[in-house]
Amino acid sequence: MDKSLEGIVTSEDTKRPIRIPPGQYQTIKWPVLHAGSVPRINLDRWKLDLLGLVEKPVSLNWQELQAQPHVRVFADMHCVTRWSMLDNVWEGVSTRHLADLAGVKSDAKFVIAHCAHGFTTNMPIADFLGDDCLVAWSRNDQPLDPDHGWPLRLMIPKLYAWKSAKWLLGLEFAATDEPGFWEQNGYHNHGDPWTEERFWD
Numbered sequence: 145m146d147k148s149l150e151g152i153v154t155s156e157d158t159k160r161p162i163r164i165p166p167g168q169y170q171t172i173k174w175p176v177l178h179a180g181s182v183p184r185i186n187l188d189r190w191k192l193d194l195l196g197l198v199e200k201p202v203s204l205n206w207q208e209l210q211a212q213p214h215v216r217v218f219a220d221m222h223c224v225t226r227w228s229m230l231d232n233v234w235e236g237v238s239t240r241h242l243a244d245l246a247g248v249k250s251d252a253k254f255v256i257a258h259c260a261h262g263f264t265t266n267m268p269i270a271d272f273l274g275d276d277c278l279v280a281w282s283r284n285d286q287p288l289d290p291d292h293g294w295p296l297r298l299m300i301p302k303l304y305a306w307k308s309a310k311w312l313l314g315l316e317f318a319a320t321d322e323p324g325f326w327e328q329n330g331y332h333n334h335g336d337p338w339t340e341e342r343f344w345d
């Protein structure tokens with residue numbers, strides 16, 4: 145294995161003989177895709193909230209987030225508009241660590257990511273807790289720029305990239321599902337790229 149990949153979590157999907165899901169093509173340049181404008185965020189007042197069905201609601205400022213154990217993940221990224229970007233190394237804090245920190249209760253079955261400008265996206269907790277899932281502040285050793293979600297985005301490599309919420313502000317643990325922004329606008333509620341869960345029929 146490549147030296148730079150040692151001590152890294154490797155997303156299972158990167159081990160497939162064919163890494164481009166059906167109906168996708170590979171892009172080398174990183175596209176920018178989102179609804180609305182890029183929010184202006186003041187890092188001094190920024191916080192990540194872990195809330196809902198948790199033993200202990202947690203609110204981490206930037207320094208507190210940085211003090212958590214860091215993780216690096218090697219993963220691919222697939223957008224429903226058909227581009228796939230391979231070979232990304234994301235750095236941040238694992239979603240499993242965040243869930244442990246807040247003490248997620250056993251009746252939590254879904255996670256709703258809350259972002260700047262009121263954007264939300266939802267997913268089953270099992271997908272959220274995948275070993276390749278994290279909140280990320282950098283890709284390939286470059287800090288995220290504002291277009292890509294600075295200061296922090298979610299990264300859920302096994303689902304279409306609209307679940308990888310940019311400008312993340314909160315993670316809510318819930319007993320019932322709550323379709324988010326794109327999910328209410330025609331995108332599939334789950335979004336598995338390998339079975340082409342693209343849109344509601």
Ligand SMILES: Nc1nc2c(c(=O)[nH]1)N[C@H]1C(S)=C(S)[C@@H](COP(=O)(O)O)O[C@H]1N2
Nearest residue numbers: 176177178179223259263292305306309310
């Ligand atoms: N807050 C927010 N996050 C978002 C979106 C959005 O509209 N708002 N769009 C999603 C979609 S559709 C994709 S494909 C990815 C794109 O991430 P990128 O612009 O860094 O490539 O961000 C996702 N995260």
Ligand SMILES: [Mo]
Nearest residue numbers: 223224225306
């Ligand atoms: Mo997307």
